[in-house]
Amino acid sequence: MELRQLRYFEAVIRCGGFTRAATQLHVAQPAVSAQIQRLETELGVALMARTTRRVSLTPAGELFLTRVQRVLGELDAARGELAELAAVLRGRVTIGATEVLGPFDLPAALADFHSRYPGVALVLRCGLIADLLAGLDASEVDLVLGPIHTDLASRYSAQPLFDEQLVLITPPGHRLARERRLTLSQLREEPFVCLPPHSGLRAILDAAAASDGFEPVVQFETHSPSSIRDLVSSGLGVALLAYSAATTPGSPIAVHTMDPPPQHPPIGLIHHRDRRLTPAARTCRHHLAGSR
Numbered sequence: 001m002e003l004r005q006l007r008y009f010e011a012v013i014r015c016g017g018f019t020r021a022a023t024q025l026h027v028a029q030p031a032v033s034a035q036i037q038r039l040e041t042e043l044g045v046a047l048m049a050r051t052t053r054r055v056s057l058t059p060a061g062e063l064f065l066t067r068v069q070r071v072l073g074e075l076d077a078a079r080g081e082l083a084e085l086a087a088v089l090r091g092r093v094t095i096g097a098t099e100v101l102g103p104f105d106l107p108a109a110l111a112d113f114h115s116r117y118p119g120v121a122l123v124l125r126c127g128l129i130a131d132l133l134a135g136l137d138a139s140e141v142d143l144v145l146g147p148i149h150t151d152l153a154s155r156y157s158a159q160p161l162f163d164e165q166l167v168l169i170t171p172p173g174h175r176l177a178r179e180r181r182l183t184l185s186q187l188r189e190e191p192f193v194c195l196p197p198h199s200g201l202r203a204i205l206d207a208a209a210a211s212d213g214f215e216p217v218v219q220f221e222t223h224s225p226s227s228i229r230d231l232v233s234s235g236l237g238v239a240l241l242a243y244s245a246a247t248t249p250g251s252p253i254a255v256h257t258m259d260p261p262p263q264h265p266p267i268g269l270i271h272h273r274d275r276r277l278t279p280a281a282r283t284c285r286h287h288l289a290g291s292r
Helices: 003-015 018-025 029-043 058-090 106-114 130-136 200-211 225-233 244-245 279-289
Strands: 046-050 055-058 092-097 120-127 142-148 156-162 166-170 191-194 217-221 239-242 254-258 266-271
Touching: 003 018, 003 029, 003 055, 003 058, 018 029, 018 055, 018 142, 055 058, 055 120, 092 225, 130 142, 130 266, 142 279, 166 244, 191 200, 191 225, 191 239, 200 225, 200 239, 225 239, 225 244, 239 244, 244 254, 266 279
Parallel strands: 092 120, 092 142, 191 217
Antiparallel strands: 046 055, 142 266, 156 266, 166 239, 166 254
16 A cells, blocks of 8 residues: 555545546546556555446445545645754744843743754844834744833733842942831932833832833933943943842842832743744754753
């Protein structure tokens, strides 16, 4: 029994005749008839009842067709999976990541992915979440790792991975540096260091201050959480910052839990809902999601 005989048999039934099946298969009609006859001879049963107008299945043919469709379906699925694996082995994935990723160890996750798929080229871009989402819109980025804000547009698909929390930071030697817990209103007269107005962190600061009845004076705007920390450490102000950014090794600061703490969006994976991920990007997303 040959695979082409199974394909010819299935095509004849699906197309309703030998001529139409031969046309779809791009072979001569006598060749299709000959292979079906050989198949029936090998099986020792008639699979089809042939008339001048149509072809119908015998009871044995009905039973055999069910098995043939299952076999051909499995073979097509295997072919598709192998093609996808080949695409993964030679693909390219561009990942956009914010600096704040909670407890997620992105370098370790990427190193593990590379060890499994060494033929995949990885490109890492860092920035603020708004800029990275713009990269998704422009098809410059495949995946984004960063905060999932509540106002995330519906064109994105997001998978939360980790929780993050916010703390207050003050310079070493600040009058409140020894306090373990602070309210935001205790710093209402202080100059603040923060990200630009379009950033999620700035929106959180403004909303938290408004709920405490004041408007924060942001005298120093900067481009990244690590830069916020550096400026606060130098005595240029106080800041609201993600706990992971405040507690990693870096410039000395005093870290204070907040009462009450404003909510930080979860950290997760984001991709564009309307753009199909390549096999390599899809595999990378699955790997990163499983690296928590």
